[in-house]
Amino acid sequence: MSEQHIPTKVPSTALEPDASADMRQALLDAGKTEFANYGYDGARLERIAAKAGCAKRMLYYYFGNKKDVYLAVIEQSYRDIRASEEQLNLDALEPLQALHSLAKKSFDYHEHNQEFTRLVLQENFQGGEMIGQVSTTELLRNAALEPLERILQRGVAQGVFKAGVTAVDVHYLISALSSFRVDHAATWHSLLQVDLLGAALRERHQQLLLEQIKALVCVPSVK
Secondary structure: OOOOOOOOOHHHHHHOOOHHHHHHHHHHHHHHHHHHHHHHHHHHHHHHHHHHOOOOHHHHHHHHHHHHHHHHHHHHHHHHHHHHHOOOOHHHOOOOHHHHHHHHHHHHHHHHHHHHHHHHHHHHHHHOOHHHHHHOHHHHHHHHHHHHEEEEEEEEHHHOOOOOOOOOHHHHHHHHHHHHHHHHHHHHHHOOOOOOOHHHHHHHHHHHHHHHHHHHHOOOOOO
């Protein structure tokens, strides 16, 4: 059977609502692992179905074809990281505290969700072609940048942040220092004999991230 062929769907009465939601999530989780490890071209629906413990036809039932599975995995992955940030209640924190809380969440999230970083790398290998086809791209973009914009605006209004620093600036800094240590851990360990993910460097590099954010956004008089 071709990866793109869509067989007859399983009748909707075949699964109870809770079981249906669980199966869909299991397929998304298995798909995330598969696409993170093999990329879009190398991924196989048979392996995704097998890891989720179901027949391949269930993938077509829930998602359609291989591209639809991939887009659903990409969307869910970005939703998950944004959802983890929403739990911080950033608008209730002082501006610098809010940025530091967001940075620490990102730092931890990338470390403990390494399939996410590999998935993002795989998408970049493809030139970012697929993510632009996710139907909620604008919502995902706003979810990443709008909280930062509100924090920066509050900081400027309170006189503690410099004017002119953008949400993109802060997002770039946080993403760069949070993901690099995960994405490049293997080569740094083999070539430089530096364990980027080891406990010895973890606290040091997290503190470096927080110090760089402070230096970027705060007016010089803020301690």
